[in-house]
Amino acid sequence: MIRPTQASGGAPVDYRAVMRDGHWLAHRYDPGADAIRFLRLSREDHARATFITDEYLPVGRPALALHRSEVMASAAEPARLHLVLHSAFCCSTLVARALDVPGVATTLKEPVLLNDIVGCRRQGMDPERLAPLLRDALIVLARPLQPGEAVVVKPSNVVNGLAPAMMAMRTDIHALILHAPLRVFLASVARKGMWGRLWVRELFAGLHAEGLVQMGFEPGDYIKQTDLQIAAVGWLAQQALFVRMAARFGDQRIRTLDSEHLLRQPAAAMSAIATLFGLKIDVAAVVAGPAFTTSSKTGDTFGADDRAREQREGLSLHKDEVDKVAIWAEAVAAAAGIPLALPAPLIAG
Numbered sequence: 184m185i186r187p188t189q190a191s192g193g194a195p196v197d198y199r200a201v202m203r204d205g206h207w208l209a210h211r212y213d214p215g216a217d218a219i220r221f222l223r224l225s226r227e228d229h230a231r232a233t234f235i236t237d238e239y240l241p242v243g244r245p246a247l248a249l250h251r252s253e254v255m256a257s258a259a260e261p262a263r264l265h266l267v268l269h270s271a272f273c274c275s276t277l278v279a280r281a282l283d284v285p286g287v288a289t290t291l292k293e294p295v296l297l298n299d300i301v302g303c304r305r306q307g308m309d310p311e312r313l314a315p316l317l318r319d320a321l322i323v324l325a326r327p328l329q330p331g332e333a334v335v336v337k338p339s340n341v342v343n344g345l346a347p348a349m350m351a352m353r354t355d356i357h358a359l360i361l362h363a364p365l366r367v368f369l370a371s372v373a374r375k376g377m378w379g380r381l382w383v384r385e386l387f388a389g390l391h392a393e394g395l396v397q398m399g400f401e402p403g404d405y406i407k408q409t410d411l412q413i414a415a416v417g418w419l420a421q422q423a424l425f426v427r428m429a430a431r432f433g434d435q436r437i438r439t440l441d442s443e444h445l446l447r448q449p450a451a452a453m454s455a456i457a458t459l460f461g462l463k464i465d466v467a468a469v470v471a472g473p474a475f476t477t478s479s480k481t482g483d484t485f486g487a488d489d490r491a492r493e494q495r496e497g498l499s500l501h502k503d504e505v506d507k508v509a510i511w512a513e514a515v516a517a518a519a520g521i522p523l524a525l526p527a528p529l530i531a532g
Contacts, residue, residue: 196247198257202326205289205334207247208235209323212299212316214308219254219296219323221247226285226328233276233480234293234339251319261325263333265460266349266358270421271340271386272371273363273442274490279337281453281474284464289327293339296320301341305392317345318352333462340386343421344393350432357459358432360425360439365418365512365523367442367494369505372414374497380410387417396420398519411504415512419521429527439525446487448530449475455529 201207201221211220223245224235232239267282267290269275276292283290300317308316325334338346350356363371372379387405390396398416405413429437438459445452449470457464469475478485498505516523 196249198249198253199259201247201249202254202257202323203259205326205328207326208291208294209296209320209326210235210246210294212251212296212303212320213248214299214303216248217251218248219251221249226283226289229290229292229328230280230283232292235291236293236295251316254323255319258322259326261322262327263461264321264325264353264356265333265335266346266356267335267337267361268343268346268358268425269337269340269361270343270363270368270418270425272368273361274445275337275361276479277474278359278361278445278456279335280479281469281472282335282456282460282462282464284462284469286329286332287462287464288333288335288460289329290335290337291324292337294324294336296324297336297338297342297345301345301389304345305389314348314352317348321349321353333460335460340421341389343424344390344395346424347428347431350428350436356436357461358428358437359456359459359529360428360437360525361442361445362418362422362425362439362525363442365415366498366505366509368418369411369414369508370494370497370501373411373501373505374493380414383410383414383417387413387420390417390420395424397423398515409504409508411508412511415508415515419512419516419519422516422523422525423519423521425525426522429525434527438527438529440529441525444528444530446490449487451530459529 206223206225207221208224209219210222213220228241229235267275267278279290279292282288297320300320303316304313324336327334350358372383396416398419425439429439440452450466453469454466457466476486477483513523
């Protein structure tokens with residue numbers, strides 16, 4: 184089916200060809216025009232980008248703005264799709280990089296299309312419109328760079344509130360849920376300074392708006408809490424969501440892993456992740472590869488020892504604040520019935 188597109192000045196576009204080519208990333212959603220914006224990216228573009236957000240993507244790549252109804256009318260059978268969900272600062276980007284293996288899987292690191300749908304939800308889009316939009320997004324994202332590959336999506340944790348709906352819509356989806364232990368998470372936030380503290384407040388605001396913060400506090404209590412207390416509340420809210428998801432979908436579809444087990448047992452963890460997602464990967468090569476040995480942000484050499492040193496320094500510098508907030512958060516968790524360790528662990532130990 185040939186249709187014009189505004190993005191190319193009226194030139195004809197073969198919708199079917201676009202939908203069969205995963206190099207055309209479904210990048211953004213325009214609710215006013217009910218259009219999906221596609222951006223053409225190579226596997227190398229994906230690999231170089233920390234996340235596939237405009238901040239990290241190269242400028243000047245070909246783009247198409249296509250009406251959603253026309254896009255979906257031309258959609259092919261979606262590829263196998265799996266999720267790497269996370270509560271931030273827990274090596275989820277490392278896992279996404281490790282799973283991007285040509286011929287096996289394409290990974291999408293924080294696609295903004297899903298963030299845009301979260302924005303539609305928070306702005307009050309009718310659920311009867313939102314559900315088909317999310318279903319369509321899962322279809323257009325499940326287009327690998329190479330035929331036969333699975334697609335592994337690592338959403339931003341802003342998207343976590345939509346994760347149960349995604350799992351319900353596609354019963355073939357399996358999900359790995361990653362989290363950092365509470366003290367490790369708090370130290371990571373503190374180490375990032377003002378920007379880390381602002382980020383956790385933004386995260387909290389989103390979780391609260393979606394009704395995911397159920398800790399027994401009065402609304403006015405939160406303004407009295409410190410940045411790290413707000414960070415802990417956000418961590419606990421996500422933890423509670425993950426517990427509910429594990430109970431709802433079962434350990435055949437959802438498994439959980441914390442960052443410390445991943446880093447202590449990388450081969451066992453990657454082997455178990457590959458089994459969960461049905462991927463045939465060379466685990467030894469993956470563990471020895473750039474995902475585990477370089478920084479996802481700079482590309483510099485950065486391995487498990489460097490991560491451990493960074494954690495120690497962060498904990499040492501902010502130990503008093505982290506310890507006090509952790510003790511407080513553990514009491515909040517106990518009162519709210521939220522476990523600090525998630526069920527359905529991926530690996531033992």
